[in-house]
Amino acid sequence: MQETLFQYLLRLGDDSLILGQRLSEWCGHGPILEEDIALTNISLDLIGQATSILKYASEIENKGRDEDKLAFMRFENEYLNTLLVEQPNGHFGDTILRQFFFDAFRKPLYERLTQSKDKQLSAIAEKSLKETRYHLKHSSEWVIRLGDGTEESHDKIQKSVENLMRYTSELFYEDKVDLDLQQKGLVCSLKDVKQEWDKTVRAVFHEATLKFPDNNWSFDGGRQGRHSEHMGYILADMQYMQRAYPNMKW
Amino acid sequence: MVESTYIWDLLEEVSDPEVPVLSVVDLGVVREVSIQDEQVYITITPTYSGCPAMKTMEDDIRKKLAEHQVKKVIIETVLSPAWTTDWLSENGRYKLKEYGIAPPENEVDKSVLFSEPTRVPCPKCDSTNTRMISQFGSTACKAHYQCNSCKEPYDYFKCLK
Numbered sequence: 001m002q003e004t005l006f007q008y009l010l011r012l013g014d015d016s017l018i019l020g021q022r023l024s025e026w027c028g029h030g031p032i033l034e035e036d037i038a039l040t041n042i043s044l045d046l047i048g049q050a051t052s053i054l055k056y057a058s059e060i061e062n063k064g065r066d067e068d069k070l071a072f073m074r075f076e077n078e079y080l081n082t083l084l085v086e087q088p089n090g091h092f093g094d095t096i097l098r099q100f101f102f103d104a105f106r107k108p109l110y111e112r113l114t115q116s117k118d119k120q121l122s123a124i125a126e127k128s129l130k131e132t133r134y135h136l137k138h139s140s141e142w143v144i145r146l147g148d149g150t151e152e153s154h155d156k157i158q159k160s161v162e163n164l165m166r167y168t169s170e171l172f173y174e175d176k177v178d179l180d181l182q183q184k185g186l187v188c189s190l191k192d193v194k195q196e197w198d199k200t201v202r203a204v205f206h207e208a209t210l211k212f213p214d215n216n217w218s219f220d221g222g223r224q225g226r227h228s229e230h231m232g233y234i235l236a237d238m239q240y241m242q243r244a245y246p247n248m249k250w
Numbered sequence: 251m252v253e254s255t256y257i258w259d260l261l262e263e264v265s266d267p268e269v270p271v272l273s274v275v276d277l278g279v280v281r282e283v284s285i286q287d288e289q290v291y292i293t294i295t296p297t298y299s300g301c302p303a304m305k306t307m308e309d310d311i312r313k314k315l316a317e318h319q320v321k322k323v324i325i326e327t328v329l330s331p332a333w334t335t336d337w338l339s340e341n342g343r344y345k346l347k348e349y350g351i352a353p354p355e356n357e358v359d360k361s362v363l364f365s366e367p368t369r370v371p372c373p374k375c376d377s378t379n380t381r382m383i384s385q386f387g388s389t390a391c392k393a394h395y396q397c398n399s400c401k402e403p404y405d406y407f408k409c410l411k
Contacts, residue, residue, distance in 0.1 A: 127299055127329045131298060
């Protein structure tokens with residue numbers, strides 16, 4: 001088995017899976033009907049992407065754990081998603097900003113992964129990129145609307161910025177997994193992705209009249225399986241059926 | 251001996267569960283049909299990664315073929331080349347409009363950020379004085395629009411490229 005590729009796919013797949021699960025919590029709770037539908041549509045795209053990615057991870061691992069087993073039967077420290085995607089939904093502005101930070105990261109990442117020498121990874125990236133463009137358009141427009149909206153909406157989303165910015169540097173974390181695959185031409189450098197992310201965030205913040213926080217305090221650990229306290233609750237919810245009735249089929 | 255043209259004809263009768271006016275062939279999700287030693291191979295591709303209709307389409311294809319005594323069928327899902335709205339047939343576009351869903355405009359937003367929504371003519375009165383209500387509609391593949399002239403709310407089968 002190609003251990004580093006498996007790890008990489010889990011990182012990619014778990015980001016989609018956990019954010020998809022988080023967004024699905026909005027189902028029936030959106031501030032307006034259109035947004036309820038939009039957030040759950042995006043959730044569906046992300047879970048679909050997670051399915052493709054984890055299915056491929058399962059082939060690489062080749063231990064008989066299919067994509068469902070990977071999604072539902074791992075322990076918390078085996079999930080390699082970033083801390084950003086597991087943060088609570090908070091209010092609508094918190095959710096939108098978290099989504100914007102993530103989409104602004106995923107779009108340039110997928111753009112580069114379409115060039116991967118790994119055919120399946122490049123096919124998944126090509127497919128997912130088309131969906132991600134719509135996600136980024138949606139989230140960035142809302143960040144502008146809320147930031148440049150009323151005094152209250154501005155203050156609220158500015159507070160979201162102070163809170164969530166701390167989780168963004170982890171998106172660009174690189175270790176031997178990335179370096180090994182970069183050398184083989186399978187994945188891209190996250191440094192370029194970071195540059196593009198900065199550009200997008202700056203442009204949107206400018207329109208939205210939002211400020212970057214003064215400090216550059218940041219958290220990490222998700223890529224090694226060290227999660228925030230929120231992760232356990234997500235898994236308790238998500239894995240309930242498989243834990244209560246092992247191997248049950250829907 | 252079954253011919254692949256016969257299989258294609260049968261597939262024309264399998265409809266998309268979410269847009270029943272379209273067949274899986276009109277939609278462009280069927281990529282390839284081949285036959286080897288009585289074994290039928292069908293390659294399909296999802297429209298959107300999370301499209302919940304894919305499993306239903308696969309089951310419906312099997313059911314339709316089984317009704318016509320074609321039972322040795324292997325269906326494979328491929329992701330590349332990724333589906334785009336260009337795979338939608340001309341006939342499919344026509345059927346969509348007749349059904350009241352605006353077919354995809356062949357225009358995809360160049361810049362993701364700060365661009366105006368696509369102008370989509372109303373499928374009822376053809377007015378271009380319309381507005382986008384939401385980029386995300388009743389299914390993953392549709393956006394929600396309203397006509398400012400005749401007030402008709404309608405779905406737009408959004409352009410994916």
